[in-house]
Amino acid sequence: MSTARRPRITFEDIGDVTVVKFTDKKILEEQAIQNIGDDLFKLVDELGRKKLLLDFVTVEFLSSAALGKLIRLHQRLATGGGKLILCGISKTIMEIFELTKLDKMLKIVKDEQTGLNAF
Amino acid sequence: MPEPESETVAEVCFASDWPEVRRVQREIELALVPFAFPDRDQFYIKIALEEALVNAVKHGNRLDPAKHVRVRYTITALRFEAYIADEGCGFDPANVPDPCSPENLERPCGRGLLLIRKFMTTVEYHGRGNCMSMAKVRTAS
Numbered sequence: 001m002s003t004a005r006r007p008r009i010t011f012e013d014i015g016d017v018t019v020v021k022f023t024d025k026k027i028l029e030e031q032a033i034q035n036i037g038d039d040l041f042k043l044v045d046e047l048g049r050k051k052l053l054l055d056f057v058t059v060e061f062l063s064s065a066a067l068g069k070l071i072r073l074h075q076r077l078a079t080g081g082g083k084l085i086l087c088g089i090s091k092t093i094m095e096i097f098e099l100t101k102l103d104k105m106l107k108i109v110k111d112e113q114t115g116l117n118a119f
Numbered sequence: 120m121p122e123p124e125s126e127t128v129a130e131v132c133f134a135s136d137w138p139e140v141r142r143v144q145r146e147i148e149l150a151l152v153p154f155a156f157p158d159r160d161q162f163y164i165k166i167a168l169e170e171a172l173v174n175a176v177k178h179g180n181r182l183d184p185a186k187h188v189r190v191r192y193t194i195t196a197l198r199f200e201a202y203i204a205d206e207g208c209g210f211d212p213a214n215v216p217d218p219c220s221p222e223n224l225e226r227p228c229g230r231g232l233l234l235i236r237k238f239m240t241t242v243e244y245h246g247r248g249n250c251m252s253m254a255k256v257r258t259a260s
Contacts (some may be wrong), residue, residue: 028169029135030177056151063169066236068227076226092162100230100239101219 008036011043017119018049026061037069041076050082053115057088062096074106078113083107087115125153130191133206135180140172140217147192147201154194162257163238164199167253170231172257179205200221211245 011020020040024032043049053075056062074084084107089097097100097103127150133139147168151161172188182185188204193200218229236242247249 029141030173060166061169063173064228064230065173067230071225071227077241090162092159095158096234100233105224 005035005049007039008032009039013049014116017051017053017116018043019053019055021055021057022059025058027066028061028063029058030065033063033065033069036066037072040069040073044073044076044080044082050077050080051114051119052082052084053112054086055082055088056086056093056113057111057117058092059088059093060090062093064096064100067096067100067102070106072101083119085109085115085118087111093117123221124183125196126193127154127194129154130189132189135176135182135186137176140176143190144168144172147190150192150194151199154196154199156199156255157258157260160199160255165198166200167235167238167255168201170235171201171251171253174231175203175205175207178210179200181207197257198254200238200252202250202252204250207249209249211243213249221235 003011006023006087008023009020010023011018020043022036024036027033027036049069071084077084084106086106089108094103094108097106097108106119109118128151131143131146133143146164151164156164166196172190175188189204191202211221212232216223216229218224218226220244223229233238235253238255240256242251242253244251
């Protein structure tokens, strides 16, 4: 029997791009990060989405475990000919991406519209 | 802002499970409130604390609920300090691969220690590496 839980993301398809928003302001807890990862990978593996735009506009805190999930998602999409773009990242969260050099690996844009235009 | 001489000192010992990690984090966040550190300092402390506690529970104690993590923290108007000890085998931080090097960039793990080091003013490891102390000096406004 599966354990019901609340979704950690919401998503909307705009053309062939799936725009994802997070329901948590703090992406810190291990279990929450695992659930977020599960929800994101379902979009790719089960629902066949190839263009994901992750909007971090509501996110205030992000731990390194969440970065790991993003890297795996990026790799999964790239393997399948898809693309991942991040947007809406605050200055403080951006510092995390810059310190870890992930701003060089992941495509990060300013906002949702810029992201939609970048695919 | 609290009087310059006020200080909070506390010690907590908890079992290696995630609800306990959350509880201790909330306790320390609440303890920080009266000291009104700048927002950016609070962000740095919160992230570093998260990374350090997760490391202690997940990597140090291997999520064994029989093993505990001890945290002693001191907060003054000028400084936040935390001493965190797990019951694991320890490690040598010098042996942790650089997550920013090109060959490691696509690895999904290994960034927690980097964030702690970058966000805290000082970080030290003690004993066999199962104890660490970190401090953040208040940023002058």
